[in-house]
Amino acid sequence: MKIDVNKYLRKSLLAVAPYQSAREEYVNDGRKMILLDANENPFATAVNRYPDPMQLELKTQIAAWKKVPINQIYLSNGSDEFISQIIMGCCEPGVDHIVLVPPTFGMYKVAATLNGVGVVEVPLTEDFQLDVSAILETSNEQSKLLFIPNPNNPTGNSFNRKDIKTLVENFNGLVVLDEAYVEFAEAKSILPELAKHPNLMVCQTLSKAQGMAGVRLGMAFAHAELILFLNKIKAPYNINSLTLKAVLQKLKEQELVKEQVVYLLKERKRLEASFKELDWIITCFPSDANFILIRVDDSALRYAQLIEAGIVVRNSSNSLGCENTLRISVGTQEENNILINVLQTLEA
Ligand SMILES: Cc1ncc(COP(=O)(O)O)c(C=O)c1O
Structure with a gap:
């Protein structure tokens, strides 16, 4: 499915040239090489080398696990980092805003504020459900992101799937469905529907059901062009070697x-x-x-x-x-x- 990234992403960042790390300039052909390209310390410990900036080994496993192609996966230092990066990448400070549905997860507002981005709040209904018409009426061209934690934090309930779909289909910007607690929910993840909706982003975390809050790993799934952009604006080594190792092991313990x-x-x-x-x-x-x-x-x-x-x-x-x-x-x-x-x- 095609996507017009210009509509969603900050124009000033679209042309940004990412930092080129030493390990990305050289592609290993399987031979054992002497690595003198990254100013690392040559004395072998488990962590003297920089980690893979693109986390290919782990993404390959996650792709099979979640049934999502590798080029539609972004890994972050906890979902918190993804939340901050997507706000930074989509919203022009002082111009654009994000839409929140309080009571909601507190980090969205903190990340917006840290990035100089405004917040428009559309409260949930009395029974803690999405006020779909109010969200759509309140949103405009500057509404670049809508964050929906599903199940919700702090209320714990899931939102009606039909309402989520209506929002994804009608919201002007990107809809981030934050499935941090999805393993505990009765309804399944929306991930199988990712291919149908170019403006849908889903994020999940290893911090809850997977029991790995300490390793800090978030997984975001979206259209390949959005993932390409996220990779361009991320810190080169945002996932460290210890995390990669621990999560690869965890995937064997499902x-x-x-x-x-x-x-x-x-x-x-x-x-x-x-x-x-x-x-x-x-x-x-x-x-x-x-x-x-x-x-x-x-x-x-x-x-x-x-x-x-x-x-x-x-x-x-x-x-x-x-x-x-x-x-x-x-x-x-x-x-x-x-x-x-x-x-x-x-x-x-
Ligand atoms: C809805 C929601 N999203 C994300 C997170 C944070 O996830 P992570 O630990 O991957 O940063 C939390 C943590 O409480 C949460 O409630």
């Missing part, structure tokens, strides 16, 4: 990941049931993620009581429409037992 997801979903159900028994928990919002949002009588009080008991949750009360809420990640069975016991001792 059976264990699946088991852990099943375990966490079971635990989520158990937590939901126990929350619903307590009078001072007013609402337990339905979750499609590895966390649960609850509305309580007094979030500051309950947060402090949990801290006192040695348990840290997130007070989400500052998010739009989330007054008096706590966001609680699903832990191990043992951790959840302690949490449930503590919650049961708190007075209504």
Whole structure:
């Protein structure tokens, strides 16, 4: 499918010549070479050489795993880096803006602000769904990106697929569907539909179901021309050797990941049931993620009581429409037992 990149990307960056790293100038033909081209230290450790700037080995594995061609994959130092890069690449500071649907993941606004880019917010409906007509009515030529975390953070619910499709088909700019929690959701990823929508970008992360928040790896999937552009504006070695090695190993352990997801979903159900028994928990919002949002009588009080008991949750009360809420990640069975016991001792 064709794409007019001029419509989406910053004109001033389209012609930018990327930094040419030493390792990209020479293509290995399979021979063992003496590498004197990159001012590295020759004494062998596991990390004395620069990593592959294009991460070909890992991308080959990810392409097979996600069933997306290599030239439609961009790897980032956590999804956070991709979020910042796509804003920088699409939005002219002081001119363009991004569209957010609060309550939403906080990093989008931070990244926009750091890049001098404005934010237009279109709140979710009362039941935390997308206000499709308001988003489309509010958007204009300067609306370059629409960020939709699905499932949503901090509310935990998934959005109606039909609404997402309507937005992808009608939004003027690029739609970034952030599937950080997709492994925990009932609905499948939108990735198989990528080829149908040139303005759809999907990002996923190794930080949640894959259990690798510490290695910092995000994966973005989009039209090949958008990926080409992202590769042009990225830092040359944005994914380090230790991350590449750890993730390649992780990809061989997907059976264990699946088991852990099943375990966490079971635990989520158990937590939901126990929350619903307590009078001072007013609402337990339905979750499609590895966390649960609850509305309580007094979030500051309950947060402090949990801290006192040695348990840290997130007070989400500052998010739009989330007054008096706590966001609680699903832990191990043992951790959840302690949490449930503590919650049961708190007075209504
Ligand atoms: C919706 C969403 N996207 C992205 C991220 C961050 O992902 P990463 O750890 O890959 O930067 C988070 C983290 O909480 C998130 O909630």
